[in-house]
Amino acid sequence: MESSKKAGMVVLFVLGMSIFGYSQYASASQIEVGISQSQLLNEDENGVNYNIELQFENPSLLILTAGKTEFFVISNDEIIGKGSLDPFTLQPLDTSYVKGTFHTDINADESSSLKISGVIKYDLLGTTVDVPFVYYPTDEQAREFIHQK
Numbered sequence: 607m608e609s610s611k612k613a614g615m616v617v618l619f620v621l622g623m624s625i626f627g628y629s630q631y632a633s634a635s636q637i638e639v640g641i642s643q644s645q646l647l648n649e650d651e652n653g654v655n656y657n658i659e660l661q662f663e664n665p666s667l668l669i670l671t672a673g674k675t676e677f678f679v680i681s682n683d684e685i686i687g688k689g690s691l692d693p694f695t696l697q698p699l700d701t702s703y704v705k706g707t708f709h710t711d712i713n714a715d716e717s718s719s720l721k722i723s724g725v726i727k728y729d730l731l732g733t734t735v736d737v738p739f740v741y742y743p744t745d746e747q748a749r750e751f752i753h754q755k
Contacts, residue, residue: 664696677724720748
């Protein structure tokens with residue numbers, strides 16, 4: 607009888623941790639992304655380079671540590687640029703500002719919609735969790751981000 611109580615407690619603990627883990631993964635996959643700033647570095651025959659800073663809001667109770675993160679800037683379903691973010695840590699229920707760089711060969715049409723998309727690889731409890739993100743900047747943010755004339 608004693609061993610069945612212990613086994614039942616272990617099963618309940620594992621079940622509880624699994625539910626908590628899944629709910630936190632679901633929260634982590636709802637991370638909000640925004641552009642906080644974009645600065646033109648240089649422009650030459652190879653394209654345009656920018657320093658950028660993105661804002662991430664972590665709605666989960668987990669500390670999320672990410673390595674270098676690549677992202678793509680997409681306009682009218684065509685990749686117009688590629689960027690990378692420095693490694694960063696998102697604290698639970700907090701906002702973090704992450705610096706990186708961005709390169710584009712062309713400017714998007716003023717009439718086109720812009721999308722920033724990538725996958726953040728978080729190191730979590732000895733495993734890696736891939737969390738995709740997509741951000742649709744407003745028209746004004748898009749113009750500022752890629753410094754359209």
